[in-house]
Structures are given as C-alpha cells and as structure tokens.
Amino acid sequence: MEKSYIERLLGVPNRSFFLFGSRGVGKSTWLEKKMPDALFFNLLDSSLYLELSHNPMSLEAMAGNLPDDSWIVIDEIQKIPPLLDEVHRLMEKKRWRFALCGSSARKLRRGGVNLLGGRALTRNLDAFSYAELGKNFDLDFSLQWGLLPWVQLEKENAADILDSYVNTYIKEEIKEEGIIRRVPPFLRFLKIAGQLNGQLINAQNISREAMTPRASVDVYFSILQDTLLGYFLPAYRPNIKVREQTHPKFYWFDPGVARSAAGWLFDPIDRTWKGTALETLIFHELRVYNHTRGRNRDIFFYRTANGAEIDFVIETQKKTPSSVSHIVCIEIKMAEKWNRSWESAMRALKSSDQIKVDRMIGVYTGQRAYHFSGLDVLPVEVFLEELYRGNIF
Ligand SMILES: Nc1ncnc2c1ncn2[C@@H]1O[C@H](COP(=O)(O)OP(=O)(O)O)[C@@H](O)[C@H]1O
Numbered sequence: 278m279e280k281s282y283i284e285r286l287l288g289v290p291n292r293s294f295f296l297f298g299s300r301g302v303g304k305s306t307w308l309e310k311k312m313p314d315a316l317f318f319n320l321l322d323s324s325l326y327l328e329l330s331h332n333p334m335s336l337e338a339m340a341g342n343l344p345d346d347s348w349i350v351i352d353e354i355q356k357i358p359p360l361l362d363e364v365h366r367l368m369e370k371k372r373w374r375f376a377l378c379g380s381s382a383r384k385l386r387r388g389g390v391n392l393l394g395g396r397a398l399t400r401n402l403d404a405f406s407y408a409e410l411g412k413n414f415d416l417d418f419s420l421q422w423g424l425l426p427w428v429q430l431e432k433e434n435a436a437d438i439l440d441s442y443v444n445t446y447i448k449e450e451i452k453e454e455g456i457i458r459r460v461p462p463f464l465r466f467l468k469i470a471g472q473l474n475g476q477l478i479n480a481q482n483i484s485r486e487a488m489t490p491r492a493s494v495d496v497y498f499s500i501l502q503d504t505l506l507g508y509f510l511p512a513y514r515p516n517i518k519v520r521e522q523t524h525p526k527f528y529w530f531d532p533g534v535a536r537s538a539a540g541w542l543f544d545p546i547d548r549t550w551k552g553t554a555l556e557t558l559i560f561h562e563l564r565v566y567n568h569t570r571g572r573n574r575d576i577f578f579y580r581t582a583n584g585a586e587i588d589f590v591i592e593t594q595k596k597t598p599s600s601v602s603h604i605v606c607i608e609i610k611m612a613e614k615w616n617r618s619w620e621s622a623m624r625a626l627k628s629s630d631q632i633k634v635d636r637m638i639g640v641y642t643g644q645r646a647y648h649f650s651g652l653d654v655l656p657v658e659v660f661l662e663e664l665y666r667g668n669i670f
C-alpha cells in the first residue's frame with residue numbers, strides 16, 4: 278500500500294475533547310492532519326516534558342496571546358496528569374479549546390485529577406477499519422495480522438511489528454502503570470488472555486493457570502480495558518429476573534495483537550483461531566461504526582439455556598415501561614458454505630415474547646448473499662458495506 282495519509286472516519290468535535298486509543302492506532306497522525314492550525318505540545322519531547330512537569334503554569338505563557346477559540350493540542354497528556362488542572366484553569370480563563378491525547382484515562386485518573394469535570398468530550402480512535410481502508414482492505418491478511426496502521430502499511434514485516442508491539446510497548450506501558458511491581462506474573466497473564474481471545478472469561482481459572490492472585494487478574498484485565506487493548510462483551514439477559522450468572526467474553530481490540538499476545542505469531546494459523554479472529558474483526562468494526570456515527574448502542578453476546586450462542590446482540594432500543602427491548606442478532610461463521618442449523622439460536626430468540634428481534638444476520642466467508650425467511654446471510658464484505666451504510670443498526 279502506498280504510504281499516503283489514509284482518511285479516518287473520526288471527525289473533529291467543535292469543543293474541547295480527550296482522544297484516547299492504544300499506541301499506534303494513529304492518534305498523533307490524525308491530530309496533525311485534522312488540526313493543522315492548532316498549537317501542538319508533545320510531551321514525548323523531553324525538554325518540554327521537563328519544563329511543564331516542573332512548572333505546569335508555563336503552559337499559559339507558551340500559548341502566548343492566542344485568539345479566542347484557538348485549538349491547543351497536548352499529545353501524551355498522561356505523562357503529566359497535573360497539567361490537566363492547568364488546562365482546566367485556562368479553559369475558564371481563556372476561551373481556548375483543547376485536544377488532549379493519550380493512551381489511557383487510567384493514568385490521568387490515577388494522577389488524582391478529575392477529567393475536567395465534563396468540560397471535555399471523549400473520543401476514541403481505533404485501528405484502521407474496513408471503511409477507511411476501502412479497496413486496500415484485505416480480509417485474509419487482516420484476520421492473520423490485524424489492522425494496526427504499522428502492520429497495514431508494512432505488510433511484509435507484520436510479524437515483527439506485532440512481536441515488538443506486545444513485547445516492548447505493552448510491557449513498557451504496563452510498567453509505567455506503576456501498580457505492577459512484578460512483571461513475570463503479568464506476562465503469564467498476557468499469554469493466557471491472548472489465547473483466550475473471544476472466549477468466556479473465568480477469572481478464577483485464569484488466576485490458577487497464571488499462578489497469580491485473583492485480585493491481580495482483575496487489575497490486569499482492567500488495565501487492558503483502560504488502555505483500550507481489549508473489551509469485555511457481556512452476556513445479554515433480556516429478562517430482569519436474575520438467572521444463573523454468565524461470565525463475559527473478552528476480545529482483544531485487534532486480531533493481530535491478540536495473536537501476538539498469545540505467542541502464536543510465528544506458528545501457522547489455526548482454523549479455530551481464524552474463526553475467533555473473524556469475530557474479533559467484526560466486533561472491532563461494530564465498535565468503530567458505533568463510535569464514529571454516534572450510535573452508542575450496547576453490544577452483547579447471547580447464550581441459550583442449552584449452550585447455543587449468538588456472537589453479537591446489539592440492543593437498538595432499550596426496554597421501556599410500555600415496550601420490550603429491540604435487538605439485532607449477528608452470527609459469524611468462518612465457512613465457505615452456510616449451514617442452516619447455525620440459525621437456530623437466533624430463531625429461538627426471535628420467537629421469544631420478551632424481546633423484539635428486528636433483524637437476524639448470518640455473516641460468513643462464502644461468496645453469495647441469501648435471504649431465508651426473515652434472516653439475511655451475508656458475505657463478510659457485503660455485511661461491512663451494509664454496516665457503514667447504516668443498514669444494520
Ligand atoms: N491515517 C493514516 N494514514 C497513513 N498512515 C498512518 C495513519 N495513521 C497512522 N499512520 C501510521 O502509523 C504510525 C503510528 O501512528 P501514530 O499517529 O503515531 O499513532 P499513535 O499516536 O496513536 O500512537 C504513524 O507513524 C504512521 O506511519
């Protein structure tokens with residue numbers, strides 16, 4: 278792929294905002310491209326870092342007499358959490374707008390600052406999406422190596438890039454978090470969490486396998502979530518009555534990073550894993566669509582009493598006193614041919630009077646689209662096309 282700028286779906290808000298996202302998803306590149314007139318402060322610059330960490334108040338003097346409504350970008354803001362108090366003060370005193378960028382809100386919160394008490398919006402940037410890559414989207418490559426810009430732009434070095442992503446960046450990031458005093462248990466956890474991508478998470482079992490206390494496993498998972506490296510997908514429970522507790526699933530943000538964490542980068546890709554990679558990729562696209570179009574719908578998986586599953590359930594309308602909730606069901610299969618037996622969990626849910634199933638969709642890796650009494654079966658790329666046209670939810 279030529280190394281020109283790839284247009285992102287995320288638009289610039291008209292007022293101050295935080296921009297969060299894992300390392301390497303393209304935050305700094307996006308800021309430079311989208312906010313060419315802003316005054317930039319990058320806290321990776323060591324002399325700037327030293328000056329502002331010793332004296333946050335010098336930010337005002339560095340900004341000089343910018344006119345009202347000017348934009349100020351602070352990249353890697355998590356390096357100096359107290360700087361947020363100064364930003365807060367300047368937002369009140371001057372009419373400047375701030376774009377505050379970092380890999381996680383966690384370090385800011387841990388720095389004891391409030392996140393500007395709601396004075397700034399929050400935006401997330403993800404790895405590249407189908408809609409952004411357009412004709413350069415390569416499904417088979419993306420399932421194996423993922424959608425990080427570095428990987429997509431330098432395909433021949435995908436394995437090495439992903440190896441150092443996990444072994445250098447994630448380790449560094451986690452050490453910086455400070456709460457992790459001992460790295461080896463975290464590394465054991467990381468490998469297990471990689472291998473469990475897309476599966477039900479039982480923290481107790483992971484704790485045993487990683488030889489690490491249960492409380493640490495919970496902290497590790499919360500770090501992965503806060504740094505936007507992974508997401509819990511809760512089980513959907515349409516009726517309020519509390520039934521048996523169902524564990525959530527955990528998905529990494531990217532199939533390539535998951536594979537690297539699992540330690541399987543240099544092994545031939547396993548067929549079951551590829552199915553999980555497809556779910557991971559679709560979940561990523563659902564999130565990107567959800568964020569960038571401001572849809573903000575909750576996403577779940579569903580498990581029937583006899584253990585059949587629906588990969589994704591999107592709640593398109595919440596339950597109200599006078600109506601049941603509405604959902605869209607999506608079942609993903611890594612298969613060239615669609616098997617009608619894969620529809621049964623969706624059809625069972627459809628017949629329930631506790632919820633309204635607006636749409637049932639099967640997504641598979643075959644060539645042709647089908648419609649079977651109320652249920653659409655779509656090839657992956659047709660599904661993604663429909664998603665970004667706003668036809669799925
Ligand atoms: N929209 C884009 N188009 C082309 N290349 C990009 C784009 N976004 C990121 N990249 C590439 O990916 C690399 C990592 O992006 P960067 O903006 O530094 O990520 P982050 O700030 O989120 O860590 C960049 O050096 C650039 O080469």
Ligand SMILES: [Mg+2]
Nearest residue numbers: 304305306352
């Ligand atoms: Mg950056």
